[in-house]
Amino acid sequence: MTTPVTENPTIFGKILAGQIPCKKVYEDADVLAFHDINPVAEVHFLIIPKKYIPTLADIDASDTALMGKMLSLVPALAKEQGLTGGFRTAINTGRLGGQEVYHLHIHVFGNRPGGEPLRSLVGKA
Numbered sequence: 684m685t686t687p688v689t690e691n692p693t694i695f696g697k698i699l700a701g702q703i704p705c706k707k708v709y710e711d712a713d714v715l716a717f718h719d720i721n722p723v724a725e726v727h728f729l730i731i732p733k734k735y736i737p738t739l740a741d742i743d744a745s746d747t748a749l750m751g752k753m754l755s756l757v758p759a760l761a762k763e764q765g766l767t768g769g770f771r772t773a774i775n776t777g778r779l780g781g782q783e784v785y786h787l788h789i790h791v792f793g794n795r796p797g798g799e800p801l802r803s804l805v806g807k808a
């Protein structure tokens with residue numbers, strides 16, 4: 684069940700509660716996906732759990748199925764949104780991880796076929 688908005692004070696809590704709109708990509712009983720308001724690539728959406736989990740550092744063993752479900756949705760949703768040539772996923776965690784909204788979310792972003800490849804962030808000097 685969705686945590687009441689009074690216990691989830693984040694902007695994503697308000698989106699889940701229907702208090703502010705979003706451009707929806709996907710929804711089921713456990714998960715909502717919607718386009719990022721400030722995209723960093725041609726396509727950029729977020730997958731969030733309906734359960735209020737502030738950060739990836741807050742998950743425990745009881746969240747294994749939910750986290751697996753969220754990650755498993757990524758390829759199909761990315762394809763549906765036109766990211767057929769590849770994409771990047773990211774989960775920013777905590778202040779030093781660059782997290783701004785404290786409701787766990789997976790970023791999925793990339794350019795459509797014919798667009799520029801994303802610049803690699805890791806593994807290169």
Ligand code: 5GP
Pocket residue numbers: 694705706717718719720721722774775781782783784785
């Ligand atoms: P973080 O830095 O926490 O990993 O990412 C938060 C993301 O949420 C940012 O990419 C930001 O653009 C996005 N965001 C913040 N406020 C809103 C909003 O009201 N609606 C939508 N759709 N995205 C938002």
